[in-house]
Amino acid sequence: MQVQLNYYDWDQGTAKQQYEILRGYGIPVMVMEPVHGSMLANLPEECLQFLPKTGASPAAWALRFVMNLPGVAVVLSGMSDMRQTEENVNTAALEDKLTDEELSKLEKIS
Template sequence: MSFHDKADVLDMILTENPDIEVVQIQFNYVDYEDPAIQSKACYEVCRKHNKSVIVMEPVKGSNLVNLPKEAKAVYDKLGTMSYASYALRFAVGFDGMMMVLSGMSDMNQMKDNLSFMKDFQPLSLKEQEAVKQVTEISLYALRSDFILNFCVL
Protein backbone atom coordinates (compact mmCIF):
# COMPACT_ATOMS: atom_id res chain seq x y z
CA MET A 1 0.00 0.00 0.00
CA SER A 2 1.32 3.44 -0.91
CA PHE A 3 0.45 5.83 1.92
CA HIS A 4 0.17 9.63 1.85
CA ASP A 5 -1.59 10.74 5.05
CA LYS A 6 -1.14 11.08 8.81
CA ALA A 7 0.10 8.36 11.14
CA ASP A 8 -3.23 7.97 12.96
CA VAL A 9 -4.95 7.23 9.64
CA LEU A 10 -2.27 4.66 8.81
CA ASP A 11 -2.75 3.05 12.21
CA MET A 12 -6.50 2.78 11.60
CA ILE A 13 -5.99 1.30 8.12
CA LEU A 14 -3.48 -1.28 9.31
CA THR A 15 -5.65 -2.20 12.30
CA GLU A 16 -8.69 -2.71 10.06
CA ASN A 17 -6.69 -4.43 7.29
CA PRO A 18 -4.13 -6.73 8.92
CA ASP A 19 -3.52 -8.56 5.62
CA ILE A 20 -1.63 -5.58 4.20
CA GLU A 21 1.95 -6.84 3.94
CA VAL A 22 3.97 -3.75 3.09
CA VAL A 23 3.54 0.01 3.28
CA GLN A 24 5.25 2.60 1.09
CA ILE A 25 5.87 5.89 2.89
CA GLN A 26 7.74 9.13 2.27
CA PHE A 27 10.88 8.81 4.38
CA ASN A 28 13.99 10.97 4.44
CA TYR A 29 16.01 12.83 7.03
CA VAL A 30 14.42 16.23 6.35
CA ASP A 31 10.84 14.89 6.61
CA TYR A 32 11.61 12.53 9.49
CA GLU A 33 10.45 14.94 12.23
CA ASP A 34 8.20 17.08 10.00
CA PRO A 35 4.76 17.32 11.67
CA ALA A 36 3.04 17.69 8.30
CA ILE A 37 4.57 14.61 6.68
CA GLN A 38 5.05 12.50 9.83
CA SER A 39 7.69 10.18 8.37
CA LYS A 40 8.90 9.04 11.78
CA ALA A 41 5.38 8.50 13.13
CA CYS A 42 4.27 6.60 10.02
CA TYR A 43 7.38 4.44 10.20
CA GLU A 44 6.67 3.69 13.86
CA VAL A 45 3.08 2.68 13.01
CA CYS A 46 4.40 0.31 10.35
CA ARG A 47 6.76 -1.30 12.85
CA LYS A 48 4.00 -1.50 15.50
CA HIS A 49 1.98 -3.56 13.01
CA ASN A 50 5.07 -5.57 11.91
CA LYS A 51 4.84 -4.27 8.35
CA SER A 52 7.79 -3.96 6.02
CA VAL A 53 8.41 -0.50 4.59
CA ILE A 54 9.16 0.69 1.08
CA VAL A 55 10.76 4.13 1.11
CA MET A 56 9.74 6.77 -1.41
CA GLU A 57 11.37 10.20 -1.65
CA PRO A 58 14.61 9.27 0.16
CA VAL A 59 16.37 12.21 -1.54
CA LYS A 60 13.28 14.45 -1.39
CA GLY A 61 12.94 15.01 -5.12
CA SER A 62 16.70 15.69 -5.42
CA ASN A 63 16.61 18.37 -2.68
CA LEU A 64 18.97 16.21 -0.61
CA VAL A 65 21.40 15.97 -3.50
CA ASN A 66 21.17 19.58 -4.70
CA LEU A 67 21.94 20.95 -1.27
CA PRO A 68 22.69 24.52 -0.19
CA LYS A 69 26.44 25.20 -0.20
CA GLU A 70 26.52 25.29 3.63
CA ALA A 71 25.05 21.78 3.76
CA LYS A 72 27.44 20.50 1.10
CA ALA A 73 30.34 21.81 3.18
CA VAL A 74 29.21 19.69 6.15
CA TYR A 75 29.27 16.51 4.06
CA ASP A 76 32.43 17.50 2.20
CA LYS A 77 34.31 17.51 5.52
CA LEU A 78 33.47 13.81 5.94
CA GLY A 79 35.15 12.60 2.79
CA THR A 80 34.27 11.58 -0.72
CA MET A 81 30.83 9.96 -0.46
CA SER A 82 28.03 11.44 -2.53
CA TYR A 83 25.29 13.55 -0.97
CA ALA A 84 22.77 10.92 -2.10
CA SER A 85 24.65 8.26 -0.15
CA TYR A 86 23.88 9.94 3.18
CA ALA A 87 20.18 10.22 2.36
CA LEU A 88 19.86 6.64 1.16
CA ARG A 89 21.92 5.20 4.00
CA PHE A 90 19.80 7.17 6.49
CA ALA A 91 16.67 5.44 5.19
CA VAL A 92 18.18 1.97 4.79
CA GLY A 93 19.58 2.11 8.31
CA PHE A 94 16.18 1.59 9.94
CA ASP A 95 14.80 -1.86 10.77
CA GLY A 96 12.09 -3.18 8.51
CA MET A 97 13.09 -1.32 5.38
CA MET A 98 12.29 -3.68 2.53
CA MET A 99 13.23 -1.38 -0.34
CA VAL A 100 14.33 2.18 -0.99
CA LEU A 101 13.19 3.76 -4.25
CA SER A 102 16.20 5.93 -4.94
CA GLY A 103 14.88 7.80 -7.97
CA MET A 104 18.15 7.55 -9.88
CA SER A 105 17.95 8.96 -13.37
CA ASP A 106 21.22 8.01 -15.05
CA MET A 107 23.96 5.39 -15.08
CA ASN A 108 26.32 7.43 -12.89
CA GLN A 109 23.69 7.69 -10.17
CA MET A 110 23.07 3.95 -10.38
CA LYS A 111 26.80 3.22 -10.08
CA ASP A 112 27.03 5.57 -7.11
CA ASN A 113 24.10 3.85 -5.38
CA LEU A 114 25.64 0.43 -5.97
CA SER A 115 29.02 1.60 -4.65
CA PHE A 116 27.73 2.20 -1.12
CA MET A 117 24.88 -0.31 -1.04
CA LYS A 118 26.91 -3.33 -2.18
CA ASP A 119 28.60 -3.66 1.22
CA PHE A 120 26.14 -1.53 3.17
CA GLN A 121 27.42 0.32 6.20
CA PRO A 122 24.96 2.27 8.37
CA LEU A 123 25.70 5.89 9.13
CA SER A 124 28.46 6.32 11.69
CA LEU A 125 27.89 8.56 14.71
CA LYS A 126 29.90 11.29 12.97
CA GLU A 127 27.76 10.92 9.83
CA GLN A 128 24.56 10.95 11.90
CA GLU A 129 25.65 14.25 13.43
CA ALA A 130 26.38 15.63 9.95
CA VAL A 131 22.91 14.54 8.80
CA LYS A 132 21.40 16.49 11.73
CA GLN A 133 23.38 19.59 10.74
CA VAL A 134 22.41 19.24 7.07
CA THR A 135 18.77 18.76 8.09
CA GLU A 136 18.76 22.07 9.95
CA ILE A 137 20.44 23.89 7.07
CA SER A 138 18.14 22.29 4.49
CA LEU A 139 14.96 23.02 6.46
CA TYR A 140 15.98 26.67 6.74
CA ALA A 141 16.73 26.82 3.00
CA LEU A 142 13.47 25.08 2.03
CA ARG A 143 11.43 27.42 4.25
CA SER A 144 13.25 30.46 2.87
CA ASP A 145 12.57 29.33 -0.72
CA PHE A 146 8.89 28.78 0.09
CA ILE A 147 8.53 32.20 1.71
CA LEU A 148 10.38 33.90 -1.14
CA ASN A 149 8.29 32.16 -3.80
CA PHE A 150 5.04 32.71 -1.89
CA CYS A 151 5.74 36.42 -1.39
CA VAL A 152 6.76 36.92 -5.02
CA LEU A 153 3.53 35.35 -6.27
Protein backbone atom coordinates in the same frame (compact mmCIF):
# COMPACT_ATOMS: atom_id res chain seq x y z
CA MET B 1 3.68 -0.14 2.99
CA GLN B 2 5.15 2.80 1.16
CA VAL B 3 6.02 6.07 2.90
CA GLN B 4 7.91 9.22 1.95
CA LEU B 5 10.99 8.91 4.09
CA ASN B 6 14.27 10.82 4.18
CA TYR B 7 16.37 12.59 6.78
CA TYR B 8 14.78 15.97 5.97
CA ASP B 9 11.22 14.73 6.54
CA TRP B 10 12.24 12.62 9.54
CA ASP B 11 11.57 15.40 12.05
CA GLN B 12 10.15 18.11 9.75
CA GLY B 13 7.14 16.06 8.66
CA THR B 14 5.44 12.84 9.66
CA ALA B 15 8.04 10.41 8.30
CA LYS B 16 9.33 9.30 11.70
CA GLN B 17 5.82 8.73 13.08
CA GLN B 18 4.72 6.79 10.00
CA TYR B 19 7.87 4.66 10.13
CA GLU B 20 7.35 3.91 13.83
CA ILE B 21 3.72 2.87 13.24
CA LEU B 22 4.75 0.44 10.51
CA ARG B 23 7.57 -0.93 12.66
CA GLY B 24 5.18 -1.32 15.59
CA TYR B 25 3.01 -3.59 13.48
CA GLY B 26 5.99 -5.42 12.01
CA ILE B 27 5.14 -4.21 8.51
CA PRO B 28 8.10 -3.94 6.10
CA VAL B 29 8.78 -0.36 5.02
CA MET B 30 9.00 0.69 1.37
CA VAL B 31 10.71 4.08 1.06
CA MET B 32 9.86 6.62 -1.62
CA GLU B 33 11.53 10.01 -2.03
CA PRO B 34 14.77 9.12 -0.19
CA VAL B 35 16.42 12.25 -1.63
CA HIS B 36 13.28 14.43 -1.24
CA GLY B 37 12.73 15.02 -4.95
CA SER B 38 16.47 15.63 -5.50
CA MET B 39 16.60 18.37 -2.85
CA LEU B 40 18.98 16.28 -0.70
CA ALA B 41 21.11 15.46 -3.75
CA ASN B 42 21.60 19.15 -4.57
CA LEU B 43 22.32 20.71 -1.21
CA PRO B 44 23.24 24.40 -0.93
CA GLU B 45 26.89 25.11 -0.17
CA GLU B 46 26.17 26.04 3.46
CA CYS B 47 24.73 22.56 4.06
CA LEU B 48 27.56 20.66 2.38
CA GLN B 49 29.91 21.61 5.22
CA PHE B 50 27.95 19.34 7.56
CA LEU B 51 28.28 16.19 5.45
CA PRO B 52 30.88 13.72 6.66
CA LYS B 53 34.05 14.08 4.60
CA THR B 54 34.20 10.66 2.95
CA GLY B 55 33.86 11.53 -0.72
CA ALA B 56 30.29 10.19 -0.84
CA SER B 57 27.77 12.41 -2.61
CA PRO B 58 24.87 14.11 -0.84
CA ALA B 59 22.52 11.65 -2.58
CA ALA B 60 24.51 8.70 -1.22
CA TRP B 61 24.19 10.05 2.33
CA ALA B 62 20.43 10.40 1.87
CA LEU B 63 20.20 6.80 0.66
CA ARG B 64 22.38 5.56 3.49
CA PHE B 65 20.09 7.24 6.02
CA VAL B 66 17.02 5.28 4.92
CA MET B 67 18.95 2.06 4.30
CA ASN B 68 20.27 2.33 7.85
CA LEU B 69 16.77 2.05 9.35
CA PRO B 70 15.68 -1.39 10.57
CA GLY B 71 12.68 -2.77 8.72
CA VAL B 72 13.31 -0.96 5.44
CA ALA B 73 12.74 -3.59 2.77
CA VAL B 74 12.76 -1.44 -0.39
CA VAL B 75 14.15 1.96 -1.29
CA LEU B 76 12.67 3.46 -4.46
CA SER B 77 15.35 5.65 -5.96
CA GLY B 78 14.93 7.37 -9.30
CA MET B 79 18.01 7.24 -11.48
CA SER B 80 18.33 9.06 -14.79
CA ASP B 81 21.74 7.88 -15.97
CA MET B 82 24.29 5.10 -15.52
CA ARG B 83 26.46 7.16 -13.15
CA GLN B 84 23.54 7.51 -10.74
CA THR B 85 22.72 3.83 -11.13
CA GLU B 86 26.30 2.80 -10.31
CA GLU B 87 26.47 5.20 -7.36
CA ASN B 88 23.20 3.89 -5.92
CA VAL B 89 24.26 0.26 -6.36
CA ASN B 90 27.58 0.97 -4.64
CA THR B 91 25.79 2.77 -1.81
CA ALA B 92 23.34 -0.11 -1.35
CA ALA B 93 26.24 -2.56 -1.19
CA LEU B 94 27.74 -0.84 1.87
CA GLU B 95 27.22 -2.96 4.95
CA ASP B 96 28.41 -0.58 7.65
CA LYS B 97 25.80 1.32 9.63
CA LEU B 98 25.86 5.07 10.04
CA THR B 99 27.61 6.21 13.18
CA ASP B 100 25.97 8.48 15.75
CA GLU B 101 28.30 11.26 14.57
CA GLU B 102 27.22 10.79 10.94
CA LEU B 103 23.55 10.78 11.93
CA SER B 104 24.10 13.96 13.94
CA LYS B 105 25.62 15.68 10.91
CA LEU B 106 22.65 14.74 8.73
CA GLU B 107 20.33 16.08 11.42
CA LYS B 108 22.09 19.46 11.25
CA ILE B 109 21.27 19.71 7.55
CA SER B 110 17.57 19.12 8.09
